[in-house]
Amino acid sequence: MSIYRDIATIARWEVKRSFSMMSRDVLPFAIILLILLVLATGFTAQSGLHIQDRMYTVGVDDPDVAKLLAGDARFAVYLLDPAALRSNPQAFDLIIVGGRLSGSETDRAKAAQKTLERDYAKYVNSVYNTEQDLFAAYPLWIDSQEIKAELDFLATQSGHYVGASSRSVAPVPDGDVKNIPTPSSTLSITEEELRQGLVQSNAQNTQISRYTEALSSSPTTAMGNFKTPSQISPPLPFDSIILVFVFIFPLYFTSQFFMMSIMNERIERKGEILLSTPVRSSSIILGKALPYLLGMFAICAALILYIRASPIILLPLIPVIFFFLANALLIGMLARSFKELSFLSIFFSTIATSYLFFPSIFANVHVISLISPLTLIVLTIQGSTWTVTDYLYSTSLFWLTGIVIFYIATKNFKDERLFSEKRLLSRVREFLSEILSERHPLISLFLFCAFSIPFIFMVQMMCLVLFFNLPMPYSLVLLLLFAALTEEIAKGVGIYTLYARDPGFLSWKMLVLASIATAAGFLVGEKLLLFVTLAQISDSIFGSILFLSLGALWLPFLLHCACVLIVASCLKLWGKKGFVPGLVIAMVVHCLYNLYFVMRWIG
Amino acid sequence: MKQKHLTIIAKKEFKGLFNERTILLAVLLQLFIAMFSSFLMVGLTSMYDPSSLSKYSHTQYSIGYAGNDSQMLTYLESSRDFRVFRMDLSTAVAALEQRKLAAVIYVPDTRAADPGPVKITVYTLKNDLQTAVVSVKLKDVFLKYEQDLRTVRADRLNEQIILLEIPKASGGGDFYEFVYGLLIPLLVFMPAIIASALIIDLITEEYQHETLETLISTPVTFNEMVWGKVLCCEILVPIQAGAWLILLMANGIAIQNAGLILILVMISSLILILLGTLTALHYRERTSAQFIFSTALVVVILVALALPANPLNLLTRLAVGTAAGEQWLVLGFTVCIVFVLGLLTHWYAGRIGRSHHAG
Numbered sequence: 009m010s011i012y013r014d015i016a017t018i019a020r021w022e023v024k025r026s027f028s029m030m031s032r033d034v035l036p037f038a039i040i041l042l043i044l045l046v047l048a049t050g051f052t053a054q055s056g057l058h059i060q061d062r063m064y065t066v067g068v069d070d071p072d073v074a075k076l077l078a079g080d081a082r083f084a085v086y087l088l089d090p091a092a093l094r095s096n097p098q099a100f101d102l103i104i105v106g107g108r109l110s111g112s113e114t115d116r117a118k119a120a121q122k123t124l125e126r127d128y129a130k131y132v133n134s135v136y137n138t139e140q141d142l143f144a145a146y147p148l149w150i151d152s153q154e155i156k157a158e159l160d161f162l163a164t165q166s167g168h169y170v171g172a173s174s175r176s177v178a179p180v181p182d183g184d185v186k187n188i189p190t191p192s193s194t195l196s197i198t199e200e201e202l203r204q205g206l207v208q209s210n211a212q213n214t215q216i217s218r219y220t221e222a223l224s225s226s227p228t229t230a231m232g233n234f235k236t237p238s239q240i241s242p243p244l245p246f247d248s249i250i251l252v253f254v255f256i257f258p259l260y261f262t263s264q265f266f267m268m269s270i271m272n273e274r275i276e277r278k279g280e281i282l283l284s285t286p287v288r289s290s291s292i293i294l295g296k297a298l299p300y301l302l303g304m305f306a307i308c309a310a311l312i313l314y315i316r317a318s319p320i321i322l323l324p325l326i327p328v329i330f331f332f333l334a335n336a337l338l339i340g341m342l343a344r345s346f347k348e349l350s351f352l353s354i355f356f357s358t359i360a361t362s363y364l365f366f367p368s369i370f371a372n373v374h375v376i377s378l379i380s381p382l383t384l385i386v387l388t389i390q391g392s393t394w395t396v397t398d399y400l401y402s403t404s405l406f407w408l409t410g411i412v413i414f415y416i417a418t419k420n421f422k423d424e425r426l427f428s429e430k431r432l433l434s435r436v437r438e439f440l441s442e443i444l445s446e447r448h449p450l451i452s453l454f455l456f457c458a459f460s461i462p463f464i465f466m467v468q469m470m471c472l473v474l475f476f477n478l479p480m481p482y483s484l485v486l487l488l489l490f491a492a493l494t495e496e497i498a499k500g501v502g503i504y505t506l507y508a509r510d511p512g513f514l515s516w517k518m519l520v521l522a523s524i525a526t527a528a529g530f531l532v533g534e535k536l537l538l539f540v541t542l543a544q545i546s547d548s549i550f551g552s553i554l555f556l557s558l559g560a561l562w563l564p565f566l567l568h569c570a571c572v573l574i575v576a577s578c579l580k581l582w583g584k585k586g587f588v589p590g591l592v593i594a595m596v597v598h599c600l601y602n603l604y605f606v607m608r609w610i611g
Numbered sequence: 612m613k614q615k616h617l618t619i620i621a622k623k624e625f626k627g628l629f630n631e632r633t634i635l636l637a638v639l640l641q642l643f644i645a646m647f648s649s650f651l652m653v654g655l656t657s658m659y660d661p662s663s664l665s666k667y668s669h670t671q672y673s674i675g676y677a678g679n680d681s682q683m684l685t686y687l688e689s690s691r692d693f694r695v696f697r698m699d700l701s702t703a704v705a706a707l708e709q710r711k712l713a714a715v716i717y718v719p720d721t722r723a724a725d726p727g728p729v730k731i732t733v734y735t736l737k738n739d740l741q742t743a744v745v746s747v748k749l750k751d752v753f754l755k756y757e758q759d760l761r762t763v764r765a766d767r768l769n770e771q772i773i774l775l776e777i778p779k780a781s782g783g784g785d786f787y788e789f790v791y792g793l794l795i796p797l798l799v800f801m802p803a804i805i806a807s808a809l810i811i812d813l814i815t816e817e818y819q820h821e822t823l824e825t826l827i828s829t830p831v832t833f834n835e836m837v838w839g840k841v842l843c844c845e846i847l848v849p850i851q852a853g854a855w856l857i858l859l860m861a862n863g864i865a866i867q868n869a870g871l872i873l874i875l876v877m878i879s880s881l882i883l884i885l886l887g888t889l890t891a892l893h894y895r896e897r898t899s900a901q902f903i904f905s906t907a908l909v910v911v912i913l914v915a916l917a918l919p920a921n922p923l924n925l926l927t928r929l930a931v932g933t934a935a936g937e938q939w940l941v942l943g944f945t946v947c948i949v950f951v952l953g954l955l956t957h958w959y960a961g962r963i964g965r966s967h968h969a970g
Contacts, residue, residue, distance in 0.1 A: 121777070181711065350809065
């Protein structure tokens with residue numbers, strides 16, 4: 009019971025203290041700024057973003073065309089007589105003489121022409137929209153019906169080839185054929201409603217309307233499923249951008265306060281009083297984190313209420329909140345100065361945001377997208393469902409890494425770590441050294457490696473996303489190198505830490521035993537996590553590189569052992585200087601092994 | 612103010628930055644973002660302009676065709692992208708569900724000259740990459756058919772249209788607007804934002820670590836200390852922004868007026884740095900200062916973006932080479948703002964400095 013009471017007390021202190029610190033005329037300014045922010049947003053929404061204004065230059069000889077183009081701020085339009093234009097075409101990206109467009113061969117001119125084509129199409133539509141006889145202007149209407157495929161996620165990867173079979177006879181479906189009613193040949197809405205819909209969709213800038221539509225669950229166009237051919241476009245992925253802004257940035261902001269609160273304890277040894285109380289360090293950390301955790305929940309809940317989305321969105325957000333807090337704690341404990349704190353937190357937030365954001369761009373497109381919890385949010389808002397497996401798949405890495413980081417931080421939350429002034433890397437090493445037991449180094453190494461797996465997976469997932477778009481041979485080669493390098497680093501770090509603590513530890517016998525423990529821990533952790541979550545990714549060719557070792561167990565075990573042995577021997581022979589060369593050699597060996605299997609796999 | 616004292620302070624801050632290797636983190640960060648911008652280039656822009664997506668696939672897609680004969684059928688059959696099968700609607704949709712077809716089209720028996728619309732029903736798979744590609748290809752066929760129908764019904768149209776003859780585009784230019792109109796301004800202005808966050812850290816650190824008294828007990832005055840720190844942050848901006856420009860150019864993205872761009876970034880970043888300085892001097896505590904400053908930053912950037920001919924826009928136009936003289940006006944205006952902010956900072960720092968010396 010007393011633990012809960014301790015936590016509650018610390019949490020109360022934390023709230024009180026942060027309020028007393030913030031009171032120094034922060035609140036009035038914050039309110040003023042918030043009002044300004046609302047005003048600025050309104051102003052920007054009205055006037056639009058003016059980054060690309062007057063990017064292109066166009067020379068025209070017809071005032072009507074000039075007026076048509078002047079509507080687009082990207083063009084700087086010059087109205088001149090035809091002779092002047094013809095004599096000096098280099099001065100413009102595009103010239104329009106007598107209704108004929110001609111452009112130079114530069115990239116800028118090509119881009120200008122693309123923009124102009126879109127503008128012209130828009131203009132033509134706006135004229136057609138006013139036609140008396142709408143069905144003469146728009147004779148063709150497309151009614152798009154979406155069918156949910158039976159084979160869902162796995163098929164997306166091979167889907168490219170399934171629909172494109174080389175047979176010349178019509179395919180025959182297996183099993184029963186459901187009767188599909190013949191579609192009526194008339195549109196179910198009136199001509200006027202259609203006209204309104206057309207005017208509306210022509211008036212709005214699709215780039216911007218996507219942002220606003222993303223948050224209202226029901227699309228409110230008057231036209232229903234019907235579209236003219238020029239309106240057909242595949243779903244754009246901008247939903248996730250706005251989601252990042254709406255959900256992730258407030259969370260990131262709040263975790264900054266937590267980070268700073270931890271850092272403040274360390275400035276001038278202010279936290280010494282807290283540490284000298286009989287309260288356990290885990291209670292202190294939990295107590296300090298609690299107000300921020302609740303605050304983040306409250307923010308998310310408020311946002312969800314505000315956009316009237318389903319409360320189920322909170323579920324994928326919980327592990328994200330947890331992960332952010334864990335990292336804020338660690339960064340707050342690691343940084344020596346404010347500068348370092350800033351850079352570490354910017355670094356972390358960039359990486360975390362891209363990890364969350366980039367995969368979710370492909371929310372509707374590719375299975376890779378599911379590695380980000382944001383994808384689940386996108387899917388929920390779109391009204392699709394996801395399963396418990398999907399949830400596990402996209403959030404387990406966040407849970408696991410969050411727990412491990414919290415554990416490391418709790419273990420290190422004491423005088424000599426918090427108030428030391430050492431360099432960043434040696435501090436990281438000390439932090440790790442704290443969780444490696446002196447009495448049972450081998451068991452510690454085993455566990456250390458097993459628990460490094462979620463981090464390795466996160467890094468490798470990142471690489472996967474990063475290299476996914478490169479042309480095929482490069483993406484494979486880079487992935488191969490990076491996957492090997494991250495694994496070797498993770499395996500080497502444990503032994504390096506032990507060696508740095510006590511160089512005498514690495515006798516040749518210990519060296520072999522430590523390598524075996526490391527390799528075993530790595531293998532066990534990898535298998536466990538793979539079987540739980542990553543079966544989907546590991547089916548693709550990319551997955552087969554990352555998680556090649558699913559097959560026979562003794563072969564990868566030997567490989568891991570050999571690689572760790574190389575690193576450890578280099579350490580033993582050349583001291584700390586030998587670590588990096590050892591890593592490089594181990595990486596090469598690892599790559600050769602992988603290459604051998606990939607080659608065989610492809611061949 | 613003595614120049615010697617300024618450089619001493621700036622040197623001290625640089626030394627601190629290098630000692631902590633925080634600079635290394637900043638470089639790593641930039642590299643990381645550079646790698647991701649290549650992802651953005653292909654990934655995001657293929658979505659921005661989905662038609663570029665279809666270039667990646669050269670397969671023929673099987674399409675089920677149900678309903679009545681039409682010009683549509685001829686177009687589909689003559690297209691190299693599709694293999695068309697005439698099928699019964701229910702069978703075709705069932706085959707689509709099992710991914711044996713890429714799409715199914717139903718065409719009713721409306722004639723071209725009829726008064727009402729021709730309504731074609733298209734069945735596609737939900738949430739599928741292939742569907743995105745197929746619908747881009749189908750769109751071309753639909754547009755062709757629409758043009759046919761429009762020609763047949765032309766005598767029923769009576770509005771006048773300004774006719775433009777646009778030659779067929781020779782390809783390319785897809786990424787241009789994205790790279791020059793979004794990526795470059797953001798990347799080049801990022802160092803300015805980093806520098807303004809840094810100045811807050813440098814100033815509040817002196818207060819919170821209680822090193823301030825020691826520092827101003829030396830011949831260095833409070834004002835000199837503040838300006839020395841501003842100098843340190845300001846020097847970092849063109850170094851980082853220049854690195855970006857070189858990186859972009861090494862990637863084959865031609866950037867014009869690189870020198871002018873650097874000057875522009877240096878001047879505009881001073882606005883942010885001075886704003887940061889004022890906030891830090893006022894609050895003397897990092898949490899509050901960073902919070903207020905980052906909110907203010909969003910407001911400033913939003914307002915700046917909404918103004919025509921803002922520095923970011925100028926940067927874009929300098930980079931593509933269409934800035935026409937008015938850049939000097941924008942620059943001059945920016946310099947004015949910097950000047951006012953500079954005076955304000957100088958006055959405020961002087962006031963605080965006097966109170967320190969008195970107390």
